Amino acid sequence: MAKQLYYEDVEEGMEIPPLVKNPTTQQLVKWAGASGDYYQIHYDKDFAQSTGLPGVIAHGRLKSSFLAQLMTDWIGEGGTLKKISVQHRGMDLAGEQMTCKGRVTRKYIENGEHLVECEIWTENPRGEKTAPGSAIVSLLSRGGKS
Amino acid sequence: MTEGSAITDELRSMIGMATEPVIMEVERGAIRRYADAIGDPNPLFSDVEYARNSRYGEVICPPGFFGWPLKRGGMMELLGTIGGALFRAGVPRILDGGVDYEFFLPIRAGDILTSHGKFADFREREGRTGKMLFITMETTYLNQNGDLVAKARSTLIAL
Structure with a gap:
């Protein structure tokens, strides 16, 4: 686990340390089993190609989960992920590297909570954002209250 | 309904249609x-x-x-219901368009959750390859104490 992040350490515009993922077909099969999503475009190349896809593609929910991990790794154990929104816009082929990135868009205190809003996205090796989204986290404050 | 709309009367009648509650074991x-x-x-x-x-x-x-359902049903049944209607509306393929989660309480191992889902909205758009229907489904998750732990809004794209 990364060290604990505090509200006071965060500035608007700051980048979240990227998380690099390499979803292989093996990982997609594991995800199918763990999530219960057995749609064949995610593990059967012939099937995927028969639907017009270039090959097996990663599950959208897996990409959302990668982005959730980006956030929970960053905020540390004392932080809480309150909202995450992800659009599965582009497809990612199995075996292609995916980099999860994010940037702080706003920090504010509301009802005693120290909140930070971020834009987040997954990026393919060509720099295209395949799953853009946003997240809101509540962070610990050095002042004591979260 | 306009001529050629993918939101047929059959689909329109499904807005607000809710699932049977699903019990999920964590x-x-x-x-x-x-x-x-x-x-x-x-x-x-x-x-x-x-x-x-x-x-x-x-x-x-x-x-x-959110754990595994003790018995299959709920959302999958609801999708089964809509599958035929989508086929008849000329948009038989369904893609996972994205998801919004809002978390209120941690979900711990040992929790028993109850989820309630419904179709919240249908929206139509003309895509590059023809008609696209955006289907929004809302799901709420309560824990064994009756407390709201999370809400999900899922977008399915039918084309």
Whole structure:
């Protein structure tokens, strides 16, 4: 686990340390089993190609989960992920590297909570954002209250 | 209804249609497997002793995991119902367009959740390859104490 992040350490515009993922077909099969999503475009190349896809593609929910991990790794154990929104816009082929990135868009205190809003996205090796989204986290404050 | 709209009267009548409540069991093993499938080594999801000594006191679910249904049904049944209607509307393929989660309370191993889902909205757009229908489904998750733990809004794209 990364060290604990505090509200006071965060500035608007700051980048979240990227998380690099390499979803292989093996990982997609594991995800199918763990999530219960057995749609064949995610593990059967012939099937995927028969639907017009270039090959097996990663599950959208897996990409959302990668982005959730980006956030929970960053905020540390004392932080809480309150909202995450992800659009599965582009497809990612199995075996292609995916980099999860994010940037702080706003920090504010509301009802005693120290909140930070971020834009987040997954990026393919060509720099295209395949799953853009946003997240809101509540962070610990050095002042004591979260 | 306009001529050629993908939102047929049959589909329109499904707005607000709700699932039977689904009972979900949150097991440590299932949580571990889910975290492992993401490739997330966070010990809060997998290490019982570590989690016991954390502020949660028990292994928690990675965001987006709500345990396994004790009995299949709910959303899948609802999708089955809509599948035929989508086919008749000329948009038979369904893609996962995205998801919005709002989390209110941690979900711990041992929790029993009840989920309620419904079709919230249908919206139509002309895509590059023809008609696209955006279907919004809303799901709420309550724990065994009746407390709201999470809400999900899923977007399905039918084309």
